[in-house]
Amino acid sequence: MEQKGRGVGLVLFPCPLQGHINPMLQLASILYSNGFSIIIIHTQFNSPKSSNYPHFTFIPIPDGISDVLDSISDGFAFLSFFNVNRAVPLRDCLLRLLSDGAKEAERIACIISDSVMHFTQGVADSLKLPRLALRVSSTASFLAFTAFPVLRLKGYRPVSDSELETEVSELPPLRVKDLPAYNMDNIEKECQFVGSMVNHVKPSSGVILNTFHHLEESELAKFGQEVPIPIFTIGPFHKLFPASSSSLLSQDRSCITWLDTQPPNSVIYVSFGSVASMDEAEFVEIAWGLANSECPFLWVVRSGLVHGSDRIEPVWPDGLLELMISGGKGCIVKWAPQQEVLAHPAVGGFWTHNGWNSTLESICEGVPMLCRPCFGDQKVIARYVSHVWRVGLHLEINRLEGGEIVRNIRRLMDEKEGEEMRERVASLKEKAEVCVRKGGSSYESLQDLIARILSF
CATH class of the missing domain: 3.40.50.2000 (Glycogen Phosphorylase B;)
Structure with a gap:
């Protein structure tokens, strides 16, 4: 050059x-x-x-x-x-x-x-x-x-x-x-x-x-x-x-080995970035939703994800963590090499807070999104993902509930609606590569x- x-x-x-x-x-x-x-x-x-x-x-x-x-x-x-x-x-x-x-x-x-x-x-x-x-x-x-x-x-x-x-x-x-x-x-x-x-x-x-x-x-x-x-x-x-x-957090690459064992487009990757947090009740609903979705998942649970706690590990209800990871159905890490995860053929969806870096990375790897913006301009981005580019579903309910989480994961991962989003985001991926x-x-x-x- x-x-x-x-x-x-x-x-x-x-x-x-x-x-x-x-x-x-x-x-x-x-x-x-x-x-x-x-x-x-x-x-x-x-x-x-x-x-x-x-x-x-x-x-x-x-x-x-x-x-x-x-x-x-x-x-x-x-x-x-x-x-x-x-x-x-x-x-x-x-x-x-x-x-x-x-x-x-x-x-x-x-x-x-x-x-x-x-x-x-x-x-x-x-x-x-x-x-x-x-x-x-x-x-x-x-x-x-x-x-x-x-x-x-x-x-x-x-x-x-x-x-x-x-x-x-x-x-x-x-x-x-x-x-x-x-x-x-x-x-x-x-x-x-x-x-x-x-x-x-x-x-x-x-x-x-x-x-x-x-x-x-x-x-x-x-x-x-x-x-x-x-x-x-x-x-x-x-x-x-x-x-x-340039990541400030230590990445756990064991999740890549786990992804290697999963079928193509089967895994939903869940990460809410390095700053966003939630209350304990919402955290538990997400956990139950993922466990009951019957969809393989990779979930980033970092320090500080739950309000008012800087513990590395959150407090899990009795038996829930074991249920989530039993039989290798789920993988939970403290931080993941996100670009590599999204590029992995096993990943078929991304549940994200819609920070711009995460959104762009998802588009560039052809991965449709489940959108749960937290603050700032993430809500603008989520609206564009769901209603302009039409490559994601926007979770707009005030309080997350396990049954609603299961329904939307299945819409994204298993139903025709999600497949159409996957086709549209694949087109955007090609355009990004041309640019x-x-x-x-x-x-x-x-x-x-x-x-x-x-x-x-």
């Missing part, structure tokens, strides 16, 4: 959450393969595993998170704290890098930062350093964020129980209940945060999207109208560079991104 960026350094600054670190490090690897030198500035909290990337330079900055972590109860509070408190350490670090780069004759072309780290635009502006924003979720979800002021004026934020099923005319096919939500206890602060994120993407030197043209064609057109800056649609990142080595090949839309957009960086 031609090393177009040789002699040019890039600074990347990820948001320190697993679902944000993965795509940032994938992007870093894509750019490194095109000759750019990579510097990762990162927090000490959730520090990336630098030993997995010996060709990158990793620089930690003080984050102050450990001092307040116990008082930060949700992701929204975490991101709000970070955006208020980290400008000075980041600016000091960039100043040193810019000075060192001048001495070593390798110029720093720009900083690439996660769009939720909106404070980085002000830091970059103060140093006259171009900033590219990385958006790690869907284009559709960002459009929902840009519409927040209008939605607030129309009374859709905060969400009213009487309007949950109302269609949002500005954002078809979303309903009020599908709108992104992070902090329902303080809508004013949430709207301010979202507004700052959107407003600090617009003056950036460009935005990088982890999606592909055929998946969100109409949404990308609207995005271009809302954000009139260069847009680089170069996803799916993981098709260009796998994310397994990243030479001449494809993502390939060409990557060339445009490289040219943009070299122009700084």
